[in-house]
Amino acid sequence: MRKGEAVTAKYQLKNRKNAVVGIIAIAIVLLAAFFLLKYFHKPAVKTSPTYSAGVIKLNEVLKTHPRYNDLLKLYSERESIAAEMRALPADPSAAKLTDDMENAFVDFAQQKNDMGIQIMNSNLQDEMIAKEKDLRAQIADSMKADIKKENDKYENAIVNCSLKLDNAESLRLTPDEVNNLQGEMAQLKNERAAKVNAVVGKYENYVQAELHKYYAERVKYFQGVLAQKNADNLAGVDAQQTAFKDKRDAMIKEQTDEIAERKKSYIALWKKLDDKNSEIKALRESMINDIASKASMFAVMYHLDVIYADPEDELNEIFSTDDEWDSLFDNHVVTTASVRDITSDVIKQMQDAD
Numbered sequence: 001m002r003k004g005e006a007v008t009a010k011y012q013l014k015n016r017k018n019a020v021v022g023i024i025a026i027a028i029v030l031l032a033a034f035f036l037l038k039y040f041h042k043p044a045v046k047t048s049p050t051y052s053a054g055v056i057k058l059n060e061v062l063k064t065h066p067r068y069n070d071l072l073k074l075y076s077e078r079e080s081i082a083a084e085m086r087a088l089p090a091d092p093s094a095a096k097l098t099d100d101m102e103n104a105f106v107d108f109a110q111q112k113n114d115m116g117i118q119i120m121n122s123n124l125q126d127e128m129i130a131k132e133k134d135l136r137a138q139i140a141d142s143m144k145a146d147i148k149k150e151n152d153k154y155e156n157a158i159v160n161c162s163l164k165l166d167n168a169e170s171l172r173l174t175p176d177e178v179n180n181l182q183g184e185m186a187q188l189k190n191e192r193a194a195k196v197n198a199v200v201g202k203y204e205n206y207v208q209a210e211l212h213k214y215y216a217e218r219v220k221y222f223q224g225v226l227a228q229k230n231a232d233n234l235a236g237v238d239a240q241q242t243a244f245k246d247k248r249d250a251m252i253k254e255q256t257d258e259i260a261e262r263k264k265s266y267i268a269l270w271k272k273l274d275d276k277n278s279e280i281k282a283l284r285e286s287m288i289n290d291i292a293s294k295a296s297m298f299a300v301m302y303h304l305d306v307i308y309a310d311p312e313d314e315l316n317e318i319f320s321t322d323d324e325w326d327s328l329f330d331n332h333v334v335t336t337a338s339v340r341d342i343t344s345d346v347i348k349q350m351q352d353a354d
């Protein structure tokens with residue numbers, strides 16, 4: 001039994017040594033495999049998109065800026081100032097006295113004088129007609145009597161000749177006698193007509209002489225009246241012209257004062273407008289610088305070479321196109337897939353800062 005136990009113990013020890021050696025060998029193989037994998041095997045790396053440029057939608061960022069409402073208020077105030085300037089009335093053209101305007105008073109006086117002459121002529125004509133009618137009425141009876149007297153001188157002789165001619169046949173008058181009677185009667189009628197015309201001419205000359213005398217008297221009277229009226233008109237014109245000049249001078253002074261006051265108001269409003277533009281410019285630059293500084297943080301974070309302002313993103317219509325909001329950004333259209341939109345990042349950064 002002792003010999004068998006010794007053999008068994010010997011085999012057991014040998015098996016233990018073999019097991020230890022196997023374990024060590026496996027460990028060496030695993031360790032070698034680990035180092036091989038570590039130094040020679042490259043695991044697959046997950047890639048993420050890379051960007052070389054960024055873009056920012058300036059309009060969206062501006063509307064979230066904490067000073068945006070302040071900027072809107074400044075623009076509204078600037079528009080109110082501009083409206084006040086537009087509401088100022090235009091400068092009136094200062095009225096100046098011209099020679100024509102000054103002479104207008106003299107012309108008016110002359111027109112009144114000419115009108116007076118026309119009225120005088122019309123009145124004188126009416127008076128002359130009435131005077132002639134009166135004179136003819138005065139001489140009518142005398143002239144009629146004188147004409148009858150001349151007619152009566154020839155009436156019997158003409159009647160006798162007429163009776164003889166009417167009864168020439170019964171009186172057995174010869175043709176020569178008839179011719180003589182006709183010639184005698186014609187001569188009597190001509191003499192009678194001459195006498196009557198002389199009477200009429202005498203009275204007509206009397207009427208014309210009286211009319212000429214009356215006309216001269218009335219013309220002299222009217223000329224005196226017109227001269228006095230003309231003098232009165234000129235005196236009135238001088239007074240009116242003086243009053244007009246005084247009123248005109250006062251009006252020009254008032255207009256000059258109004259223009260000076262209006263210019264003063266305009267200059268004051270212009271200064272307010274210039275100051276308001278300076279405020280807007282300062283706030284605008286401050287907002288842009290703030291946005292640019294926040295955008296630059298993301299340029300570093302995302303390894304971006306440049307950030308562009310989106311040129312197609314129109315600003316609110318209240319902003320003038322001359323404001324050049326993207327002056328701190330290169331206004332360049334970027335359409336490649338390598339552009340990263342950092343608008344939301346900047347907006348979040350701005351909101352977090354509040």
